[in-house]
Amino acid sequence: DAGVIQSPRHEVTEMGQEVTLRCKPISGHDYLFWYRQTMMRGLELLIYFNNNVPIDDSGMPEDRFSAKMPNASFSNLKIQPSEPRDSAVYFCASSLSSENTEAFFGQGTRLTVV
Amino acid sequence: AQSVTQPDIHITVSEGASLELRCNYSYGATPYLFWYVQSPGQGLQLLLKYFSGDTLVQGIKGFEAEFKRSQSSFNLRKPSVHWSDAAEYFCAVGGTGRRALTFGSGTRLQVQP
Numbered sequence: 571d572a573g574v575i576q577s578p579r580h581e582v583t584e585m586g587q588e589v590t591l592r593c594k595p596i597s598g599h600d601y602l603f604w605y606r607q608t609m610m611r612g613l614e615l616l617i618y619f620n621n622n623v624p625i626d627d628s629g630m631p632e633d634r635f636s637a638k639m640p641n642a643s644f645s646n647l648k649i650q651p652s653e654p655r656d657s658a659v660y661f662c663a664s665s666l667s668s669e670n671t672e673a674f675f676g677q678g679t680r681l682t683v684v
Numbered sequence: 685a686q687s688v689t690q691p692d693i694h695i696t697v698s699e700g701a702s703l704e705l706r707c708n709y710s711y712g713a714t715p716y717l718f719w720y721v722q723s724p725g726q727g728l729q730l731l732l733k734y735f736s737g738d739t740l741v742q743g744i745k746g747f748e749a750e751f752k753r754s755q756s757s758f759n760l761r762k763p764s765v766h767w768s769d770a771a772e773y774f775c776a777v778g779g780t781g782r783r784a785l786t787f788g789s790g791t792r793l794q795v796q797p
Binding site: 574601603605612613615618620625626661663665669670672673674675676677678 | 726727730735736784790
């Protein structure tokens with residue numbers, strides 16, 4: 571398997587624009603996680619899904635952020651409208667359903683909002 | 685609520701020296717504990733994990749960690765550091781009932797020749 575695939579790797583956008591980040595989890599994994607990494611706040615969980623259903627979205631910063639998982643092989647995270655403080659690295663991770671297993675991370679998307 | 689504390693933000697060691705990175709966790713039930721490593725511009729790679737059983741766990745690249753319940757700690761060790769070990773190291777906790785991991789703030793390791 572190619573691992574967790576995220577696209578794009580880098581995104582530069584202007585403030586106010588809509589941004590869409592994409593993730594393809596490892597095939598067969600039931601859980602999908604979105605994390606955000608910044609210098610100030612470290613790695614924060616934004617939202618996670620189990621079998622395509624959102625389980626916990628309490629980490630989503632505000633209504634400008636939304637995430638969907640329309641099927642088992644794809645998820646997206648949207649920011650609309652984007653703001654400079656959204657600049658960060660966004661990671662997607664996936665894991666199997668059994669409890670004693672780790673999360674596998676993608677390479678991340680570095681988002682810069684100018 | 686679960687939390688992870690990595691008290692050392694930055695550590696510098698000489699190549700060939702031993703290494704210990706500290707991690708303390710707070711979790712209301714039996715924890716699952718992980719160490720991940722992140723090289724610049726890369727994602728997180730799992731070094732090792734603890735779920736149950738032997739409290740000393742071996743990982744990749746010669747790393748090991750010891751779970752000490754009485755101290756709520758899961759420190760990472762390596763007997764002899766290589767220059768390629770320079771990276772950022774994250775400790776994380778999860779467990780039954782909560783599949784999402786909570787990460788510490790990370791420790792950046794610098795290796796001197």
